[in-house]
Amino acid sequence: MIDLLSLATAVDPEGLLPARQQMALSLGWHIILACFGVAFPAMIFVAHWRGIARGDVVALRLAQRWAKVSAVLFAIGAVSGTVLSFEMGLLWPGLMGEFGDVLGLPFALEGLSFFVEAIFLGIYLYGWGRMPPRRHLLMVVPMAVAGVVGTFCVISVNAWMNAPSGFRIVDGQVVDVDPWAAMFNDIVVLQFAHMWVAAYMVVGFTIAGVYAVGMLRGRRDRHHRLGFAIPFVFASIAAVAQPVIGHLLGGDLSDRQPAKLAAFELATTTEAPAPLRIGGVLVDGEVYGAIEIPRLGSIIARNSLTAPVPGLDTIPPENHPPVNITHWAFQTMVGIGTLLALAVVLYWIVRWRGHDLRDRRWFLRFAAAAGPLAVLAMEAGWIATEVGRQPWIVYGVMRTSEAAGSNSGLWWLLGTTAVIYTAMTAAAVTVLRSMARRWREGQQELPSPYAPQEPNRHYDPPSGSESS
Amino acid sequence: MTLAVAVAGAMFIGLVAYAILGGADFGSGFYDLTAGSTSRGAELRTQVDHSIGPVWEANHVWLIYVLVTWWTAFPEAFAAAMSTLIVPLLFALLGIVLRGAGFAFRKYSATIGQARLYGAIFAGSSLIAPFFLGAAAGAVASGRVPADGDGNVWTSWITITSLSVGAVAVASCAFLAGTFLTADAVRASREQLAEQLRRRTIGVGLLTGALVLGALASIAQDAPTLAEGLTGRAAPLIGTSIIGGFLSLILLWCRRSGAARFGALLAVGSVIVGWGIAQYPWLLVDEVTIAEAAGAPATLQSLLVVAALAGIIVLPALAYLFRLTQTDAWTHH
Ligand code: HDD
Ligand code: HEM
Ligand code: HEM
Numbered sequence: 001m002i003d004l005l006s007l008a009t010a011v012d013p014e015g016l017l018p019a020r021q022q023m024a025l026s027l028g029w030h031i032i033l034a035c036f037g038v039a040f041p042a043m044i045f046v047a048h049w050r051g052i053a054r055g056d057v058v059a060l061r062l063a064q065r066w067a068k069v070s071a072v073l074f075a076i077g078a079v080s081g082t083v084l085s086f087e088m089g090l091l092w093p094g095l096m097g098e099f100g101d102v103l104g105l106p107f108a109l110e111g112l113s114f115f116v117e118a119i120f121l122g123i124y125l126y127g128w129g130r131m132p133p134r135r136h137l138l139m140v141v142p143m144a145v146a147g148v149v150g151t152f153c154v155i156s157v158n159a160w161m162n163a164p165s166g167f168r169i170v171d172g173q174v175v176d177v178d179p180w181a182a183m184f185n186d187i188v189v190l191q192f193a194h195m196w197v198a199a200y201m202v203v204g205f206t207i208a209g210v211y212a213v214g215m216l217r218g219r220r221d222r223h224h225r226l227g228f229a230i231p232f233v234f235a236s237i238a239a240v241a242q243p244v245i246g247h248l249l250g251g252d253l254s255d256r257q258p259a260k261l262a263a264f265e266l267a268t269t270t271e272a273p274a275p276l277r278i279g280g281v282l283v284d285g286e287v288y289g290a291i292e293i294p295r296l297g298s299i300i301a302r303n304s305l306t307a308p309v310p311g312l313d314t315i316p317p318e319n320h321p322p323v324n325i326t327h328w329a330f331q332t333m334v335g336i337g338t339l340l341a342l343a344v345v346l347y348w349i350v351r352w353r354g355h356d357l358r359d360r361r362w363f364l365r366f367a368a369a370a371g372p373l374a375v376l377a378m379e380a381g382w383i384a385t386e387v388g389r390q391p392w393i394v395y396g397v398m399r400t401s402e403a404a405g406s407n408s409g410l411w412w413l414l415g416t417t418a419v420i421y422t423a424m425t426a427a428a429v430t431v432l433r434s435m436a437r438r439w440r441e442g443q444q445e446l447p448s449p450y451a452p453q454e455p456n457r458h459y460d461p462p463s464g465s466e467s468s
Numbered sequence: 469m470t471l472a473v474a475v476a477g478a479m480f481i482g483l484v485a486y487a488i489l490g491g492a493d494f495g496s497g498f499y500d501l502t503a504g505s506t507s508r509g510a511e512l513r514t515q516v517d518h519s520i521g522p523v524w525e526a527n528h529v530w531l532i533y534v535l536v537t538w539w540t541a542f543p544e545a546f547a548a549a550m551s552t553l554i555v556p557l558l559f560a561l562l563g564i565v566l567r568g569a570g571f572a573f574r575k576y577s578a579t580i581g582q583a584r585l586y587g588a589i590f591a592g593s594s595l596i597a598p599f600f601l602g603a604a605a606g607a608v609a610s611g612r613v614p615a616d617g618d619g620n621v622w623t624s625w626i627t628i629t630s631l632s633v634g635a636v637a638v639a640s641c642a643f644l645a646g647t648f649l650t651a652d653a654v655r656a657s658r659e660q661l662a663e664q665l666r667r668r669t670i671g672v673g674l675l676t677g678a679l680v681l682g683a684l685a686s687i688a689q690d691a692p693t694l695a696e697g698l699t700g701r702a703a704p705l706i707g708t709s710i711i712g713g714f715l716s717l718i719l720l721w722c723r724r725s726g727a728a729r730f731g732a733l734l735a736v737g738s739v740i741v742g743w744g745i746a747q748y749p750w751l752l753v754d755e756v757t758i759a760e761a762a763g764a765p766a767t768l769q770s771l772l773v774v775a776a777l778a779g780i781i782v783l784p785a786l787a788y789l790f791r792l793t794q795t796d797a798w799t800h801h
Contacts, residue, residue: 031716036562059747068576071572071575071576071660072572072573074525075525075568075569075571075572076568076569076572076659078525078528078568079564079565079567079568080565080568081532081560082528082531082532082564083561083565085532085535085536086535086550086557086558086561088537088539089539089546089547089550090550090551090554090557090558093547093548093550093551094540094547094551094616096543096546096547097543097544097546099543099548100539100540100542100543100544100546100547100763101540101541101763101764101767103763103768104536104537104539104540104541104767104771105540105767105770105771105774106535107536107539107540108533108537108540108770108771108774109757109774110536110775111529111532111533111536111537112533112774112777112778112781114532114780115526115529115533115778115781115785115786116781116782116785118525118526118528118529119526119782119785119786119788119789120785121525122521122522122523122525122526122789123522123788123789123792125521126521126522126793127548127792130792131792142785166652174764176735177539177763177764178764178766179764179766179767179770180770336771340758363623374728377635394640409554409621415560416562420562420566422564425568427569428569428572428573430582431573431576431577431578431582432578433574434577434578434579434582435578438578442673446576448514448517448574448575448576448577448583449577449578449579449580449582449583
């Protein structure tokens with residue numbers, strides 16, 4: 001926080017600090033729901049497919065309930081995404097005015113994918129019992145594909161901010177704009193892969209966690225075991241892949257954004273070989289309280305036993321990012337990522353040797369916590385990326401202070417947004433919990449409470465004894 | 469036709485689609501809000517759920533399409549409009565957020581108390597969003613957004629013209645929604661509901677007509693460039709719109725609700741197209757033309773590719789969605 005504040009000096013435009021906080025709040029919120037838009041359709045597809053192909057009523061019921069849950073989540077995902085579309089212009093007129101035509105293409109393609117996603121979402125959600133089952137199932141496919149394409153497009157904008165390409169600056173003017181080159185910049189593929197996999201971790205662990213809690217409370221029927229298993233398989237694969245992708249993504253940081261790497265590694269001076277510093281804070285240029293593991297820094301950051309990790313001393317002070325936030329955010333992500341990867345490996349090894357940890361309470365407790373941990377890792381990863389890029393909005397090209405507007409009224413916006421998002425979170429949690437409760441009580445259809453009392457003919461797989 | 473004009477045209481098609489399709493979704497909030505007590509309004513509110521539930525998210529994406537095309541193709545004009553019109557746009561955004569969230573929450577709320585709260589939020593914010601979007605459009609059309617974006621954040625849009633365009637936007641949304649809801653209710657053989665909706669839609673239609681006259685009077689005074697276009701080049705479209713409006717009222721009167729929808733579409737659609745033609749070639753009226761605002765040519769080309777892709781991928785899918793929602797299996801549940 002002190003770091004953040006000290007960045008905003010008196011000469012910065014009035015809109016800068018509130019705009020940053022606003023961006024962080026609204027993106028940090030949207031990204032969680034976006035994960036559901038990316039990863040949930042695939043899990044729904046598996047459950048639904050199993051239900052149809054094998055006549056598995058438990059799986060079919062899971063798919064139907066997940067679809068209802070996604071209806072709520074996707075709606076607030078869509079509106080919070082709209083907030084972002086406005087904000088890009090409202091908060092960063094300097095960026096959009098100058099570079100709108102460089103970075104706009106992926107956004108336009110993103111709009112296209114959201115179209116497809118929203119259309120097939122509408123068909124799928126309202127198609128239960130109103131379409132031939134197989135065709136209905138197929139409607140998930142375009143939805144899932146569009147979610148992934150959309151993510152690629154948005155991420156490419158962020159990747160471009162980290163590794164700008166597709167234009168030249170001549171005498172202060174942006175020339176030779178090539179929007180395709182900007183979209184397919186150097187790191188887009190890896191950054192997308194990392195985010196995509198993160199979405200599977202977030203959703204997979206969160207949904208599995210819901211059923212883990214159910215099992216902890218003694219509901220150990222097949223409904224719960226399957227409801228745990230499907231998302232957990234997705235999450236497991238993702239959790240193992242994620243450290244590998246993350247490592248590759250960080251691989252070229254020493255060339256691409258040395259200041260960010262120095263902040264990640266808490267490196268005040270260039271050292272070769274560099275140690276890995278766990279924890280610690282930087283105060284007045286001195287590192288306190290870090291645990292140093294010799295050589296590991298070089299190994300992790302440079303894939304080498306001896307290569308140097310550039311230190312902050314190689315970078316002019318006015319180009320330093322807020323070091324402590326970046327360092328801690330990065331280590332939080334990596335720490336959680338390592339923990340989750342080890343945990344799933346452990347689960348599957350034990351499983352392979354014939355034991356099911358789903359019968360152990362400690363494991364279920366851990367599984368319940370894994371969802372929030374994955375969310376934390378993802379948020380931390382974004383904070384590391386975004387704060388570590390400072391003071392640049394477009395790395396090496398445009399400073400964040402040049403992109404901001406001069407509207408001091410933005411503090412009002414920030415306050416209002418905080419209130420509304422808090423209320424929306426509370427409302428979403430209340431609604432989802434009440435849905436789960438009614439399902440447990442044996443209701444299937446969840447008719448709206450204000451509906452006229454008339455018999456409802458609906459597609460309803462036979463309900464089991466108990467559920468959630 | 470230049471590249472820039474082609475892209476502006478593609479963007480404008482999106483705007484018309486949003487005004488009509490998104491507008492009809494917003495407009496249903498009006499009937500929901502005024503449907504009366506829980507038991508009296510039950511049938512109508514359920515009809516609203518059925519009618520806009522499957523389509524509102526898709527209809528909403530037109531707005532995203534317009535925004536991203538605008539900032540990509542005409543970045544500086546976009547930044548200028550956003551800076552000057554920040555207040556109405558934020559209010560519109562607030563309406564959009566609360567509308568979507570309220571609608572989704574209401575459908576799955578457990579108790580009638582919660583459903584009432586979310587329902588009120590959904591319905592109320594459905595009126596806020598079109599009002600402020602209309603007001604922002606009115607400010608652009610009356611030449612109040614300076615090219616460098618330093619227009620006053622209040623006086624630029626608190627004008628008779630802007631406010632009356634906002635009011636017209638709300639009324640036309642409600643009129644469109646009324647014709648659609650009436651037709652849906654007829655198709656679902658809910659006679660009583662259809663009759664109630666029909667009467668109220670006729671009322672809304674008459675009010676809309678009056679508001680349009682008022683707005684035109686204010687535009688004639690206050691926005692000479694636009695007024696010149698509206699009475700000149702765009703006059704046939706304004707005529708078409710008036711005819712469409714009357715036609716749909718007459719059809720509603722004769723209980724031909726299916727056909728009345730097309731009259732309403734004609735009325736609203738041609739006013740908006742007329743506005744576009746009237747303000748051509750200005751993007752920000754009296755300040756920046758489309759040609760002046762255009763970004764890099766390579767980007768404009770790629771945007772046309774995206775627009776073409778949208779035509780190939782999105783339109784058939786959208787047509788499929790709309791067709792499904794009109795089938796018997798989807799109506800009678
Ligand atoms: C569940 C989430 C999650 C997990 C477990 C991890 N990450 Fe991550 N990481 C993200 C979620 C994430 C992210 C939020 O998705 C970021 C932010 C921007 C991006 O594209 O991905 C990110 C960014 C990010 C960056 C910054 C790239 C840049 O700024 O250019 C690096 C170097 C890593 N990650 C490396 C790792 C490593 C070595 C991990 C090993 C355990 C790891 N991440 C686990
Ligand atoms: C890391 C970043 C992001 C990811 C992975 C992401 C992904 C997604 C996904 C998957 C959806 C569909 C959500 C659903 O239907 O539930 C969505 C919605 C949306 N996102 Fe994001 N997004 C990101 C950031 C952004 C940004 C930066 C913007 C705008 C500037 C944005 C704008 C939107 C919009 C407008 C929608 C709503 C589209 C609709 O109406 O369906 N997103 N996002
Ligand atoms: C593709 C998606 C994203 C885009 C296009 C994007 C874009 C931006 C922009 C334009 C800014 C303001 C300028 C700046 O401070 O550099 C910013 C800042 C920020 N964003 Fe992102 N962002 C994305 C994803 C995210 C996500 C998912 C988070 C989640 C936490 C996030 C967190 C932040 C934070 C914390 C800042 C403030 C950094 C600071 O000022 O210190 N971003 N982002």
